[in-house]
Amino acid sequence: MTSPSLPGEPAHLTVERPGLGRYRTLVTIPLLLMAGAVLVSLAANAYWISTLTSAAALALAAAGVALLYGQLGLVSLCQFSLIGVGGWVTLRTGFAFGWPFELSLLSGGIAASLVGVLCGLPALRLKGLYLALVTLMLAGGFQVIINAFGFPDGGSGFFGRADASQRLMLPRPLLATGNEAYFLYAVGVLALGLMLIELHRRTKPGRSWAMIRAGETTALSAGVNLLLYKAWAFALAGFLAGLAGGVLAAGVGQLDGRAFSAAESLNLFALTVVGGAYNWFGAVIAGLLLRAVPSLLTDHGVDGYLAMVIFGAALLHALVTAPTGIAGQIAGLGQWLTGLIASESTPSPAQQEAPASDKLAAETGERRP
Amino acid sequence: MIRIENLTVQFGAVRPLDGLSAELTQPIIGLVGPNGAGKTTLLNVFSGFITPVTGSIELDGRDLLPLSPTRRVQAGLRRTFQTEQVADDLSAWDNVLALADHIGLKGATIGDDVERALAFTGLGPRAQVMGAALNLYERRMVEIARALVGGPRLILMDEPGAGLDEAEALRLRQCILGIPKAFGATVLLIDHDVDLISATCGETLVLDFGKRLALGPTRSVLDDPVVHRAYLGAA
Numbered sequence: 001m002t003s004p005s006l007p008g009e010p011a012h013l014t015v016e017r018p019g020l021g022r023y024r025t026l027v028t029i030p031l032l033l034m035a036g037a038v039l040v041s042l043a044a045n046a047y048w049i050s051t052l053t054s055a056a057a058l059a060l061a062a063a064g065v066a067l068l069y070g071q072l073g074l075v076s077l078c079q080f081s082l083i084g085v086g087g088w089v090t091l092r093t094g095f096a097f098g099w100p101f102e103l104s105l106l107s108g109g110i111a112a113s114l115v116g117v118l119c120g121l122p123a124l125r126l127k128g129l130y131l132a133l134v135t136l137m138l139a140g141g142f143q144v145i146i147n148a149f150g151f152p153d154g155g156s157g158f159f160g161r162a163d164a165s166q167r168l169m170l171p172r173p174l175l176a177t178g179n180e181a182y183f184l185y186a187v188g189v190l191a192l193g194l195m196l197i198e199l200h201r202r203t204k205p206g207r208s209w210a211m212i213r214a215g216e217t218t219a220l221s222a223g224v225n226l227l228l229y230k231a232w233a234f235a236l237a238g239f240l241a242g243l244a245g246g247v248l249a250a251g252v253g254q255l256d257g258r259a260f261s262a263a264e265s266l267n268l269f270a271l272t273v274v275g276g277a278y279n280w281f282g283a284v285i286a287g288l289l290l291r292a293v294p295s296l297l298t299d300h301g302v303d304g305y306l307a308m309v310i311f312g313a314a315l316l317h318a319l320v321t322a323p324t325g326i327a328g329q330i331a332g333l334g335q336w337l338t339g340l341i342a343s344e345s346t347p348s349p350a351q352q353e354a355p356a357s358d359k360l361a362a363e364t365g366e367r368r369p
Numbered sequence: 370m371i372r373i374e375n376l377t378v379q380f381g382a383v384r385p386l387d388g389l390s391a392e393l394t395q396p397i398i399g400l401v402g403p404n405g406a407g408k409t410t411l412l413n414v415f416s417g418f419i420t421p422v423t424g425s426i427e428l429d430g431r432d433l434l435p436l437s438p439t440r441r442v443q444a445g446l447r448r449t450f451q452t453e454q455v456a457d458d459l460s461a462w463d464n465v466l467a468l469a470d471h472i473g474l475k476g477a478t479i480g481d482d483v484e485r486a487l488a489f490t491g492l493g494p495r496a497q498v499m500g501a502a503l504n505l506y507e508r509r510m511v512e513i514a515r516a517l518v519g520g521p522r523l524i525l526m527d528e529p530g531a532g533l534d535e536a537e538a539l540r541l542r543q544c545i546l547g548i549p550k551a552f553g554a555t556v557l558l559i560d561h562d563v564d565l566i567s568a569t570c571g572e573t574l575v576l577d578f579g580k581r582l583a584l585g586p587t588r589s590v591l592d593d594p595v596v597h598r599a600y601l602g603a604a
Contacts (some may be wrong), residue, residue, distance in 0.1 A: 015484045019460055030525035207467040210456035217418055218454035222515065223442035223471030 011277075025198045029280060030191040036189035041180040049179045050251070051295040056186040057247040058083075060193045061285025062272045063280075064237030067197055069134075071209040072233055075132040078119050079241050080265035081142035084151075084257075086112035086242025087249040092152040092160050092247075101173035101250055104196075106190075108249075117231050120309035124227055130272075141357035146257040153254055169253030186247050190287075193240045194280050205243015237352035261352055267311070274314045276327025285326050322363045370394050371501040371523065371555065376424030378410055378579070385410040386421065387579040396549035397556045399587055401453050401563075402576035403600050408559045409451065412525045415439050415557075416448050443472050445522030445554070445586060446487070449512040449529055457501035461492050464500055465515045476558030486517040490544060494500055506537040513544060522555040530562045538565065567591060575600060 040052060061083050068074040090108035093099055122134045152160030154168025162168065171177075176185035200206050208229040211219040217227060220329075249255050271289045276282025289311065294304035318325050322330070371393040379387040385407045400408050413419040417438035426433045433441055447468075455464055465483045474482060474554065489497050490510040494532060503511065509529055516524045526545070530538050546569055548556055560566055566573060566587060573590045575583040577599045583590045590596055 015487045016462075016496045017480065017484070018460070018497060204470045207456075207459060207463055207470060210459045210463075211467050214454050214456045217416075218450070220418070220438040221416060221442065221448040221450075221454075221466040223439045224467070225439055225471070 022202055022263055023199075025280060025342055029194050029198065030188075032281075033194075033296045034184070035186050037184050041183055046179055047299075048295070049183045051291050053179075053183045053186045053251045054248060055287040055291035056183070056190045057244045057251065057287075058268070058290045059283045060190050060244040060247070061241040061268060062275065062286035062290070063190075063247045063283035064199055064240035065269055065272040066241075066275075066277035066286075067200075067237050068285050069231055069272065071201070071206070071213065072230065073122075073127075073213055074123055074230075075128065075135075075269065076119065076123075076130050076234070076237065077136040077262070077265045077269055078139040078142065079232070079237065080260060080268050081139045081262075082112040082116050082238050083120070083245040084142060084255070084260035085115050085238075085246065086245030087255045088146075088151055088245070089242070090246035091170055091247050091255065095154045095168060099344070101171065101246075104170075105243060105250075106247035108246040109239045112242025112245065113235045113239035115235045116241065119238070120231060120234025123230055123234065136262060136265065139265045143261050146260055150257050150361035151249075151255040160303055167254070170250050171253075182251060186251065189243060189369055190284070191246055193243060194283065197236070198280060200236065205229060209233060212325075265294050270315045271311060272325075274318045274325055275312065276325025276329075276331075278324050279331050280328035281330075282325050282327030286340075370427075370429060370555070371398070372424045372425075372427040373411075374427075376411070376414065376421050376426065378407075378414060378419055378421045385579050386414070389424070389576070389579065389581055391574050391581055391584055393555075393557070393572065393574065393584075394433075395555075396571045397545065397558060399566040399570035399573035400557055400559045400576070401561075401566060401573060401600060402582065405461040405578075406576040407579040409507045409527060409577055410579075412415065412527055412559065415417065415441075417524055439471065443469070445520060447516035447521045447524040447554075449509070449516055449524070449599045450524045450526045453505070453508040453512050455500040455508045455511050458499060459515070460497045460499055461487065461503065461507070461511050462496040464511050465518055466594070468515045469518045470510065474519055483514075487530065489517060489547070490514040491540070505532050506540070509533065509541065511545070515553075517552055518550070521552060523547065523557060526556060526558045526560075529558070530560050530565050538562065541565070542568055563591060577600050 002003050040048065044052065061079055065076065065079050068076050086108035088108075089111040090104045093107045094101065094104040111152030119135055119138050123131050126134060140315030149159050150161055154160065154166060172182050173185060176182040200302075208219070208224045211222045211224050212226060214228060219226060245255070265291065268286070271286045272283065275289060276285070293310070294307040297306055298304045322329055370393075373389055373391045373393075376386050377384060387412070391406070391437055400411065408604050410419060415433065417433075417436065421434070426515040428446070429442070433444070433445065433446065436444060454468065458554060459467065462483060465486055466479065467482055469479045487493055490513050492507060492510050492514060495507060500508065500511065513526075513529065529545070530541055533541060542565055545558065548554055558566065558570060570587045572581075572585060573587040575582065575590060575596050582599055583593050583596050
């Protein structure tokens with residue numbers, strides 16, 4: 001390992017500044033996601049296009065859960081309710097004002113963001129199990145409210161409820177009225193959401209979150225405003241959940257209140273942990289687990305609810321042996337292979353000191369909870 | 370200059386600090402005492418993590434106690450911890466930048482300040498290495514570099530030498546000695562390494578049971594028989 005130089009030695013005067021390489025995921029994310037989406041849209045049938053559109057929307061919400069858990073260690077169990085809030089506002093503004101879909105979607109995201117901050121207020125005092133319980137109760141409260149009032153369906157009044165015969169469907173964006181086009185649109189929104197998180201992680205908010213995660217006294221000693229940066233994280237996670245709700249609403253044209261139970265928030269959190277909360281593609285894996293795995297089982301004549309048993313086992317496995325989730329394991333494998341190739345071509349003394357995987361993981365920033 | 374006036378901290382029936390008063394004027398000040406003497410408690414009062422029941426602390430004439438912990442950082446107060454606090458998934462550069470973000474530095478000044486702090490601590494070539502890949506000495510230096518950005522006025526160091534080998538402790542000593550001249554900051558140093566305290570500190574405050582046992586030039590304080598009995602264990 002290179003020893004740091006002493007003050008006064010020539011080497012200490014050279015400080016390696018960060019390069020633009022730290023932002024490469026901002027390019028990788030849209031390229032990989034859109035390339036994958038185009039391939040899927042060419043090969044998949046209508047059933048799978050619909051399933052994967054939902055998976056893309058839920059991946060957005062999972063990215064918010066991963067942000068809170070991976071960046072701040074906070075367990076919020078009301079994120080699925082925030083999807084409902086975003087969906088509700090997107091439907092309501094879409095029907096009431098006839099706005100372009102993007103504007104309605106944005107309004108849903110902002111509304112869920114505000115509610116997300118309110119839900120996050122307990123986080124300023126609570127952590128761990130207590131925060132999880134409070135947010136789970138909030139999710140239960142949302143379930144009661146949405147069961148009582150339902151989602152807007154083109155009617156008048158504040159709640160926008162219509163008679164069954166007059167129910168309207170929210171129009172899709174003009175850019176993407178067909179199923180395949182809307183799937184690509186949903187993946188595009190997902191890519192933008194993931195890029196937004198990555199941008200945060202690599203700038204001032206991300207550094208502030210890292211300090212909070214290192215310890216609240218550490219963060220305070222670095223001048224970090226705990227209230228502001230925790231609220232910021234909840235706002236961003238809520239915003240992404242709200243966008244997910246809007247994308248789901250336009251995908252089907254309507255939303256069903258029964259789909260927003262508190263149990264769904266638990267599923268979302270569990271599968272985000274299984275997918276991996278520390279890598280951007282963990283949220284994509286979580287979205288696929290939430291929607292594609294049950295559909296796959298159904299497609300093969302197996303009851304989709306069996307997925308819950310599989311997810312339970314997967315969560316146990318993740319918590320015990322793979323805290324970085326499936327995405328962390330994939331990233332670790334990639335780093336190991338890269339290290340293997342690099343060490344065969346140019347062995348260096350530094351690489352001989354520690355196992356290649358350990359060194360690479362640490363130097364490239366893979367988190368070890 | 371640091372002026373501590375009648376500082377008392379009380380947890381139930383226990384008083385970790387009991388009517389402590391001191392005026393500290395040297396650029397590097399030692400703070401020693403047996404375990405439980407109240408050293409870390411005093412640093413926590415400086416940082417704003419503990420509110421005293423009575424007393425005041427002035428730094429260059431400014432009362433610190435009414436300020437929130439983050440305001441104290443903006444006022445030039447810095448801190449390193451007994452167990453080094455470095456974010457594993459941030460590079461050394463970003464760990465230092467994480468403080469520079471919050472003290473009102475603008476644009477290019479931030480990068481220059483971070484660069485200067487990392488260069489001073491000898492971490493230049495390791496600036497882009499993640500916290501998790503740094504060894505203990507380097508992590509200690511990252512904490513010190515973080516304390517050096519943005520015009521620090523007082524740096525509180527809580528046992529920075531803990532766990533370092535002889536060569537690393539020597540490097541640390543050189544680093545601490547250079548801080549007042551290079552950055553214009555006062556250093557308040559807690560350490561059990563009497564050699565480090567002797568070699569770096571112009572004056573030393575000795576605490577025992579939350580009270581001031583001795584204060585004065587380091588050599589004479591460490592030679593004081595009362596201090597020997599209470600702290601160094603001499604007969």
